[in-house]
Amino acid sequence: MFSGLNDSELEVFSNIVREKTYDKGDMIFFDTEPYIGFYIVEVGSVKIFKISPDGREHILHIINPGNSFAEVPLFENYEKIVNEGFTYPANAMALENDTLVFRVPAVEFIRLMEDNPKLCMKMLSGFAKRMRYLTRHIEEMMLKDVTKRVAGFIVTEYMNSGRNDNTIILNISKNDLASYLGTILETLSRTFKKLQDTGLIDVDGKTIHINNISDLKKLAS
Amino acid sequence: MFSGLNDSELEVFSNIVREKTYDKGDMIFFDTEPYIGFYIVEVGSVKIFKISPDGREHILHIINPGNSFAEVPLFENYEKIVNEGFTYPANAMALENDTLVFRVPAVEFIRLMEDNPKLCMKMLSGFAKRMRYLTRHIEEMMLKDVTKRVAGFIVTEYMNSGRNDNTIILNISKNDLASYLGTILETLSRTFKKLQDTGLIDVDGKTIHINNISDLKKLAS
DNA sequence: CGTAACCTTGATTAAGATCAATTCTCGTGG
DNA sequence: CCACGAGAATTGATCTTAATCAAGGTTACG
Numbered sequence: 031m032f033s034g035l036n037d038s039e040l041e042v043f044s045n046i047v048r049e050k051t052y053d054k055g056d057m058i059f060f061d062t063e064p065y066i067g068f069y070i071v072e073v074g075s076v077k078i079f080k081i082s083p084d085g086r087e088h089i090l091h092i093i094n095p096g097n098s099f100a101e102v103p104l105f106e107n108y109e110k111i112v113n114e115g116f117t118y119p120a121n122a123m124a125l126e127n128d129t130l131v132f133r134v135p136a137v138e139f140i141r142l143m144e145d146n147p148k149l150c151m152k153m154l155s156g157f158a159k160r161m162r163y164l165t166r167h168i169e170e171m172m173l174k175d176v177t178k179r180v181a182g183f184i185v186t187e188y189m190n191s192g193r194n195d196n197t198i199i200l201n202i203s204k205n206d207l208a209s210y211l212g213t214i215l216e217t218l219s220r221t222f223k224k225l226q227d228t229g230l231i232d233v234d235g236k237t238i239h240i241n242n243i244s245d246l247k248k249l250a251s
Numbered sequence: 252m253f254s255g256l257n258d259s260e261l262e263v264f265s266n267i268v269r270e271k272t273y274d275k276g277d278m279i280f281f282d283t284e285p286y287i288g289f290y291i292v293e294v295g296s297v298k299i300f301k302i303s304p305d306g307r308e309h310i311l312h313i314i315n316p317g318n319s320f321a322e323v324p325l326f327e328n329y330e331k332i333v334n335e336g337f338t339y340p341a342n343a344m345a346l347e348n349d350t351l352v353f354r355v356p357a358v359e360f361i362r363l364m365e366d367n368p369k370l371c372m373k374m375l376s377g378f379a380k381r382m383r384y385l386t387r388h389i390e391e392m393m394l395k396d397v398t399k400r401v402a403g404f405i406v407t408e409y410m411n412s413g414r415n416d417n418t419i420i421l422n423i424s425k426n427d428l429a430s431y432l433g434t435i436l437e438t439l440s441r442t443f444k445k446l447q448d449t450g451l452i453d454v455d456g457k458t459i460h461i462n463n464i465s466d467l468k469k470l471a472s
Numbered sequence: 473c474g475t476a477a478c479c480t481t482g483a484t485t486a487a488g489a490t491c492a493a494t495t496c497t498c499g500t501g502g
Numbered sequence: 503c504c505a506c507g508a509g510a511a512t513t514g515a516t517c518t519t520a521a522t523c524a525a526g527g528t529t530a531c532g
Contacts, residue, residue: 080386080390080393080394081394082394082395083472086394088389088390088394090386102379102382102383103383104379105372105376105378105379106379106380106383119382119383119386147365147368150368150371150372150375151326151371154371154374154378155328157326157375157382158324158378160382161323161340161381161382162323162324162327164382164386164389165341165385167389168301168309168389168392169301169309171389171392171393172392172433173301173302173307173309174303175487203509203511204511205510205511212393213488213489214488214489214490215510215511215512216511216513217487218511220512220513223512235497235511396519424477424479425479426478434521435520436478436479436480437480437481437521438520438521440479440480440481444480444481456479456528
């Protein structure tokens with residue numbers, strides 16, 4: 031993201047950034063509080079989620095090291111940002127102890143960006159990826175049943191892991207995974223069992239072994 | 252969107268743009284075909300949607316005059332665009348006869364944008380709005396039942412209409428509305444009836460009269 | 473005025489949420 | 503090093519919402 035900055039700009043940048051650590055379960059921000067800047071995860075992981083009035087939760091993203099979150103409001107309306115007229119678009123919670131994040135204040139960052147068309151393009155490109163991701167997410171949630179979603183998650187996760195042993199290791203709780211897949215813990219548990227009974231996968235705690243990846247892909251459509 | 256361009260740039264722009272009309276039901280693009288540019292609706296309306304393998308459809312947006320769609324792939328990867336390595340992120344269909352759209356070719360537009368930081372910021376701001384919209388959409392779909400979604404839709408639609416007669420006029424078919432609200436025609440019909448029976452609204456064809464907006468808002472949470 | 477598209481209503485079914493009861497796992501303090 | 507307890511996960515029984523299947527009714531338009 032910052033490869034378009036020259037040395038002096040990087041220095042400016044490093045001066046405005048503040049770092050902070052959180053413990054597992056700590057809230058980084060709520061979707062009700064005024065927007066002051068975006069974040070970059072350095073160590074640990076963060077979940078971005080929404081909550082319904084009756085307490086049900088849906089996780090939109092899991093953010094891992096090297097990735098940023100909450101950049102969207104930066105570009106909605108400059109006046110509103112300086113007047114703290116925007117809120118964060120969702121809630122953010124640290125998922126691990128000693129999660130380390132950088133916070134980048136909005137006003138200073140916008141100033142930096144105005145002189146850096148390259149940085150601007152980088153942000154656009156990041157947004158585009160995020161948007162395609164959200165579109166895909168909606169598609170998954172609205173057009174597929176839980177079994178397909180779980181199968182799809184396993185396949186995608188394996189592809190992204192870079193492994194070649196037909197295994198994935200979950201790095202979040204099954205409760206969070208359920209929430210991410212738009213279901214609940216019990217249903218996820220039953221779905222894993224069903225996939226195991228049909229011989230497609232083996233589940234042992236946080237380790238999932240894929241026995242038949244092509245059938246799993248087919249199932250996920 | 253184009254207020255940042257000077258006269259000569261506007262001229263360049265108007266030279267690269269192509270206009271086209273579609274009849275109701277005509278496909279503008281499929282999510283399988285190579286990306287060549289984005290669109291601006293001038294007259295009529297367009298639905299952006301995804302289809303599941305078994306034919307179920309979910310509408311992501313309804314685009315009305317003055318608004319653009321399919322700008323996302325512009326910023327994903329320049330090399331891939333010129334090599335036609337990207338597809339459209341969803342399907343687009345005209346909803347009315349004589350729907351008039353402008354098509355803006357990707358490669359030319361990117362060239363134009365590179366010299367216009369202002370245009371770049373405009374795009375970012377558009378993206379931010381779109382992203383907040385998508386986040387809200389996911390929240391609605393995942394955390395609320397059909398009744399809440401319908402109530403919420405009516406309230407939002409009324410707010411955006413600028414009317415003051417407690418009435419909204421649907422400008423899409425109920426089938427499309429159902430698909431947009433993540434349900435099916437029959438369920439939408441029953442939900443309207445339920446809301447009518449409880450006295451919150453009156454439905455007469457495409458006209459919906461709101462009898463009690465505060466209770467309707469409360470219901471939508 | 474006839475036909476096709478659009479919409480409503482009813483009966484039935486199925487997926488997944490909820491409620492409830494255990495069991496498993498793992499970190500912490502004694 | 504073990505025991506305890508809390509959080510995490512599994513399993514079962516039941517309930518609810520909304521999808522599906524099916525049949526008619528309405529509307530709009532050539």
